[in-house]
Amino acid sequence: MNAWIALTRSDPTFSHTLAELEYGCDVIEPPIFVEDHDLHPDIVLTSVRHANSLVVDCKSNTVEPDQLERYQALKGREDALVAQGIVRDVAADDLSAELTLSSFTDLSNDNYIPDPFALVHFRHDPSSGFSVWNLDGHEFTFDALRELFPINGEPSQPLPVSYYPYDVYEEDRRTFVTHILRSVISLAVKQGEFSAEDVVRDSHQYWEALSNEKQKQLLREAKQTIYELQEAGLDDHIEVIAETDGTEWKRISKSIQAVSDKTDYYVDRVTEALDQQTFGDYNFDI
Known part of the structure; x- marks a missing residue:
């Protein structure tokens, strides 16, 4: 693709x-x-x-x-x-x-x-x-x-992978978590407040071209991922905005950029947690 x-x-x-x-x-x-x-x-x-x-x-x-x-x-x-x-x-x-x-x-x-x-x-x-x-x-x-x-193409030309960077399938899970974490950090630093849709829009270059069904799949998986990131310790830096049912977050710590130094820790822990879940286990409304 x-x-x-x-x-x-x-x-x-x-x-x-x-x-x-x-x-x-x-x-x-x-x-x-x-x-x-x-x-x-x-x-x-x-x-x-x-x-x-x-x-x-x-x-x-x-x-x-x-x-x-x-x-x-x-x-x-x-x-x-x-x-x-x-x-x-x-x-x-x-x-x-x-x-x-x-x-x-x-x-x-x-x-x-x-x-x-x-x-x-x-x-x-x-x-x-x-x-x-x-x-x-x-x-x-x-x-x-x-x-x-x-x-x-030229022998040195690598296959581009940034246009469609991830999917919801299990083999893409680690890549998915990595992109979601990077966008959470970026949006928390730049905007202070953000939604799950902000995160997937920021992390997926061709978000607007995705079908409605695919957008809903990625959005649901992103919410699960952000929830697991909080469980892994990101709750020290972001929290759920009141009355949003886990759909929007805000930065509560200026030190969130330090999370970048622990990317592997967060990605490993959340990927493992999601591997133990069945897609859609979390009852998020889309």
């Missing part, structure tokens, strides 16, 4: 090939409903200028046939993207969409992929750098887009 977003940005440290066609990130993890099918792509990128969208599902190394069947319902029904507010500033009758599967493995090797799907292979090789391939037999239908590939 970070790689897709980076390709739409004018970032001198990474290829901005999709930016040349004016693609931008519309929404991350939106629910899309088409003819009784429930779709959950990872990201939707659109070039308003060319009235073309990439509906992208980021895979590991396997593809479920029933998932492919659901996505195929979107072909010829691109108007649903406009009607449901996924794509804006493009007339429904003008919009075309590319069903896109991407992975760090070649998905065509061990999976049957029908024709409507474009396949994109991200790979990093010490000799060729970071490259992006639109695989033969599953090319994009939009000519200008197809002609951009393969995209070859």
